[in-house]
Amino acid sequence: TGLRFRSAIVTAVYQKSLVLAASARAKKSTGEITNLMSVDAQRLQEITNYLHAIWYALFQIIISSYLLYLQLGVAFLAGVIVMLLIIPTTAAISKYMQTLQRALMAVKDERVKVVYEVLSGIKVIKLQAWENSFTNRVMQFRSHELNRLRTYIYARAGSSMVFNGVPSLVTVTSFFAYIYMGNSLDVGTALTSLALFNILRFPLFMLPAVINTLVEAQVSFSRLEEFFTMDEREPVTAGPLKETAILLQHADFEWDAAQDTDAVENTEVGPILHNVNLKLTDGSLVAVVGAVGSGKSTLLSGILGDARCAKGQVHRFGSVAYVSQQPFIQNATLRDNITFGLAFDHARYQTAIRVSSLLEDLKILPGGDLTEIGDKGVNLSGGQRTRVAIARAVYQDADIYLLDDPLAAVDAHVGSDIFKQCIKTALNGKLVVLVTNGLNFLKDCDSVVVLEQGRIVEQGPYQILVDKSDGVLAKMIESVQETPDKEEDTDGRHDDDDEDEGEREHDARQRTESNRSDVDTDEVANAALISDEDRSTGDVPWSLYKVWIDACGGLGMGFMVIFLYILTNCANMASTFWLSYWSENATDMAHSQFYYLYIFMGLNVGVITLVFVQSLALYVTGLRGSTLMFNQLLTQVLRAPMSFFDTTPLGRIVNRMSKDVYAIDETIPANWSMLLSMVFSVITTICTVVYVTPWFSVILIPLGILYYASQRFFIKTSRELQRLDSVSRSPVYALLTETLEGLPTIRAFGVEPQFAARNEYMLDRNQRAYFLNISANGWLALRLELVGTIVATAAALFAVLGHEANAGMAFAGLAGVSLSYAFNVTQNLSWIVRMSSMVQTQMVSVERIYAYTTMEVEAEMKAEPIKQLELENAKWPSQGKLTFKDVDLRYRAGLPRVLRKLTFTINANEKIGIVGRTGAGKSSLVVALMRLVELDGGQITMDDVDISTIGLHDLRDKVSIIPQDPVLFSGTIRSNLDPFDRYGDDAIWTAIKRANLHQAVTALDDKVDERGQNFSVGERQLICIARALLKKSQVILMDEATASIDANTDRLIQESIRDSFKDCTCLTIAHRINTILDSDRILVMDKGSAAEFDTPNQLLKNPNGIFTNLVEHWRDEKNSP
Structure with a gap:
């Protein structure tokens, strides 16, 4: 039942995520939705283990109460009255716990949300040297969470005291009433009643756990209900292809909570686009242009149905393919990313590859089109990601193509090729809506739509719009032409962005091409980017228990907690023996019955108090441990090298920082508490039985062997199944994260069913381990019942056989105590094994967290104090002189070098343009300078200081x-x-x-x-x-800073940058040649080395030079008709 319950919830959460409206998605972060799938679904799965306990416990209470009534008569009604009076208290406690739990889950969601956000932007955080700021930010949310958790554990310890005190209170009250009514408590009545009270104790002990679980479940139910009732996306009126493929009539588009990717202002909550009237016919090529924030992306989103149509009508006829501005790339093979759920068609696939200019990339990638692509396309350049998205759209063979500025992520010649071969040729006869900032493409479009401040201000053929002297488009083109170089650049302004591709493709391509001689090609091809998650086998080593104990305060604190549990059980045993002594001396006139009763009451009060103290001590020490371990985990993860994030899916890291942290926060201390209680209860039972009937020790060893063998076999199996469960959960959460990132693309292509099926497949794989665990529990239950039955039978048998006729009431009392304990041993033994298994399996969370806290990290953030003082006194860097000397760089062991013997010097305040073909090594130069990857050889100095000798923050904070x-x-x-x-x-x-x-x-x-x-x-x-x-800063690195900005804004920004950074050393990675023609010198990268380095004029004098070739190619593209 629990298995099916969790499956239903996880599936429902995933499917709901696929249809969430933009306004609803804005209210729920990725971390919050992940929590619903991980924490809440898990809680509701666990509650099924207790469902039978509800009626079973009530049944036991009723039967035991009736038998007690037969023993104590109407005196037991006093105990019943106490139980009835406790019900409102229980209800109040449950309601309070529910309130605390809801508040705790809310702050936990916030913490997971900010953790996810930090991990998503980790590269920028490292480049900006912001680790400390974001660590503090996460810790603020963690502090709020710990405050809530601290309140919750105090309340939990209090509720444990109340619920554990109920059986004792009922016992004391019943005996008090019995004596008050003038009865004398004899051995038979006392011990029979005690046995029944002990039977009653277990259901009353279980009820608090059940109630706590129900409280937590109710909170989870409420959170899920809130999520499931959130607004869903309203589908656009659609149908088969018609001549008018897209029709917008007086349409206003909005994002409600300003959730747009193209909102005009972040404070605006009204429509982004107003009164849109647009009629697009099948087979036409329509360009959409406008300034930054004018609503271009919102227009496409409105056509897709992601932006809500607040007024007017939207009609779309025909199938759709969509290329988003930030392409959605799955953690799958390149081929799977392109086919995107469709059957493989070789001819269509080859066409898609060719027209998207991916043929050369397939030759370079280690496994060709079967190369695994990392999370968010981490091993692809920006241009490669866009071209994969274009190929995916072409492969779909749709009727309507919505392209959101894809040419801004490719360089000029690649952009031109894609426009001619793909958009103009392969998609000829299709309706193509092309959002672009590249004004040079407009003349080849059938019509142009001009957006300004959320309205369509012009639409029609290019030439007609340009001929309008006061037209908006005419002014846009005129403003760019005011500076010829800039205007010329506009042709390839956003197209040339794919040299960004070059830049990062360099990362991808050079890993395999630039120096194949460095590494065996087979070794590279066989090296999977995303490794399977580590899964330990065998026992959780004792060293990990020590790690947790040390975090909780050390062995001294551990022994103190254990001592409290021993003391509690001793006090409980003392109250039982005192009852036996009391009943044996009931006729003794030396003391009144109330004398014995008051001592009995005092012992029980002591037990109840100790229950609170022991629970609180364990919870507080557990909280101390989880606090320390989370701090270490967060610090270590944020200091991990970029190679860790490149090869580890985000969902896997988030899983450890959510589910595993939840385990060390709450689950492990609670399970340890129950385990210790049961262990010492069984030890007390065995000692009592052996004391009363020494012959019992004869079967103790065989029983112990049988019990140990059973529990060891079970725990080994259960532990491995738990590890399999943990490892197989991560892909489920990773898929959810991936899906939420690519929701617009998934919806546009209509592949929601395929993604839902993939989620169900991964979930089924994960649930196998849980199903086998249920089977293992059934196997264990049979053997524990056998052991428990033997213990109870042997205790009774040896008590009878060992009875001496002259022993009198004393032996009868002790034998009664012995049997009353023995009858409960089965349940306790069962719970010990289950709790032992749960503790061991939950300790896997400690193991997984510890693995991250001990992994390799980057170099020190700060230099030695003396070195720091030297840098501060020298006001380093004061000039910005950079020297690369024989620099070698490879991204990870086993990969080829991407920089090879790179040597050059940049003088203070120089403006350097960095160019090169795709894969030349431009981005790797930035990686090396910022020390995102440490050098494989050589040296980089800044103002004559070797950057490897200073702290990472000392360097990155100054650049x-x-x-x-x-x-x-x-x-x-x-x-x-x-x-x-x-x-x-x-x-x-x-x-x-x-x-x-x-x-x-x-x-x-x-x-x-x-x-x-x-x-x-x-x-x-x-x-x-x-x-x-x-x-x-004195040193500025610019990596295609204006790719998604319109031409006019770009011109203003370039002027501002030149003015602001005139006294700085500037390195500009040129994805558009015209932006660096006025640089002091040009560094031409080729195969990881400096192929050319001189002034632009000098380089252009070499007719066969790489730079000359790039400039000529750019001019040809610019001047092409």
Whole structure:
């Protein structure tokens, strides 16, 4: 039942995620949805183990109460009254626990959300030297979580005391009433009643656990109910292909919670696009242009149905293929990414590969098109990711193609080839809607749609719009033509972005091509990028128990907790023996019955108090351990090298920082508490039985062997099954994360059923281990019942055989105590094995966390104090002189070198343009300079200081980088620009204005959603530029900073950058040749080495030079008709 329950919930959560409306998706982060699938589904699975305990416990209570009534008469009604009075208290405690649990889960969601966000943007965090800021940010959420958890464990210990005290309270009250009514407590009555009270104790002991579980389940039910009732995406009116393929009539498009990828302003909550009227016919090529934030991406999203049509009508006729601005790449083979759920058709596949310019890439990738692509396409360049997305769209052979600025991620000649071979030729006869900032493509389009401030201001054939003297499009082109170089660049402005591809493709291509002689090719081909998750086998080593105990406070704290549990059981045993002594001396006139009763009451009060103290001590020490281990985990993960994040799926890391952290926070201490209680209870029972009937020790050893063999066999099996469960869970969560990232693409292609089936397949694989665990539990139950029956039978048998006629009441009392304990041993033995198994399997979470806390990390963040003082005194870097000397670099062991004997010197304040063909090594140069990967040989110096001798933060904090992929974090504009609060408002506003961002930002405390989704991609790039302008470093690295920005804004930004960074050393990776023609010198990279390095004029004098060839090719593209 539990297996099916979890399967149903996980499947329902996944399927709901596929249909969430944009407004609902904005309210639920990826981390929160992952928590529903991991923590909440797990809790509801676990509750099924207790469902039978509810009626079974009530049945035991009723039967035991009736038998007690036969023994004590109406006196037992006093105990019944106590139980009835306890019910409101129980209800109040449960309600309070539910409130605490809901609050705890809410802050846990927030913490998982920020952890996911930090891990998603880890590369930017490292490049900006922001680890400390984001560590503190996560720790703030963790602190809130711990405060809630601390309150919860105090309440849990209190509820444990109350619920454990109920049986004792009922016993004391019943005996008090019995004596008060003038009865004398004899041995038969006392011990029979005691046995019945002990039978009653177990269901009453179980009820709190059941109630706590039900409380937690109710919270999970509420959270799931909230999620399942969230708004779903409204499908667009669709049908078979018609002549009018897309028809928009007076349509207003909005994202509700400003969830758009192309919102005009982050503060705007109204429509992004207003009164859109658009009629697109089958077979036409339509370009959509406009400034940053004008609503271009929203228009495509509205056609797809992702942006909500608040007013008007949207009609779409025909199948759709979609290429998003930030391509969705699965963790699968390149072929699977292109076929995307369709059957493989060789001819169609070859066409898709050819027209998307991927043929050369397939020759370079280790396994060709069967090469595994990492999480989010980590081993592909930006251009490669876009071209894979284009190939995927072409392979679909759809009727309508929606292309969101794909040519901005490829270089000029590749962009031109794709436009001619793919868009104009392969897609000829299809309706193609092309969002672009490359104005040179417009003349080849059938019509152009111009957006401005959320409205269509012009639409029609290119020439007619250009001929309008006061037309918007005419002005856009005119503003670019004011600076010829810039205008010429516009042709390839966003096309040339794929030299970004070159840049990162360099990472991908050079890993296999640039130096094949360095590494055996077969070795590279056989090296899987994403390794399977490690799974330990055998016993959890004692060293890991010591790791957890040390985190909790050490052996001294552990012994103190154990002593409390021993003391509690001794006090409990003392109260039982005192009852036996009391009943034996019931007729003794030396003491009244109340004398014995008060001592009995005192012992029981002591037991109840000790139950609270022991539980609280264990929970608090457990909390201390989980706090320390999480701190170590977070610190170590954020300090892990980029190679770790390249080869480890995000879902796997999040799984350890959510489910495994939940285990050390709550599950492990709770299971240890139950285990210790049961262990010492059984030890007490065995000691009592042996004391009363020494002959019992004869069968103790054989019984012990049988029990040990059974539990060892079970625990070994259960532990391995738990490890299999943990390892097979990660792909389920990774798929959810991947799906949420690529939701627009998945919906556009209509492959939701395939993804849902993939989720079910992975879930089935995960559930196999749980099913086998259920079977193992049944196997164990049979053997434990046998052991328990033998113990009870042997205790009774030896008590009878060992009875001496003259022993009198004393022996009868002791024998009664012995039997009352023995009758409960079966249940206790069963729980010991189950708890032992659960503790061992949950300790796997400690093992998995410890594996991350001991992994290899980057170099030290800060240099030695003396070295730091030297740097500060020298105001390093004061000049920005850079020297590369024989630099070798490889990304990981086993991969070829991507930089080879790279040698050059850049003088202070020089402006250097870096160019090269795809895979030349441009991005690797930045990787080496920022020490994202340590050098394989050679030396890099900055102002004559070897950068390998200083701390990573000392280096990265002094260098500004504008990356090609803009990354924002939830928070505010201020926190995204200045996370350390180093700058005043005036300085921040100056940077915002210089970045031409002032129209999109109204206040520094404007909200930024997760991943900056309430800003367009272009606006996100402007924010990243503002970061660099604010930082004012001596060395600036620019990696295609304006790929998704319109031509006019780009021109303004380039001017601002030149002005702001005139006294800095600037390295610009040129994805568009015209942007670096005015550089002091040009560094031409080829196969990981500096092929050419001189002024532009000098390089152009070499007719056979690489730079000359690139410039001529660019001019040909620019001047082509």
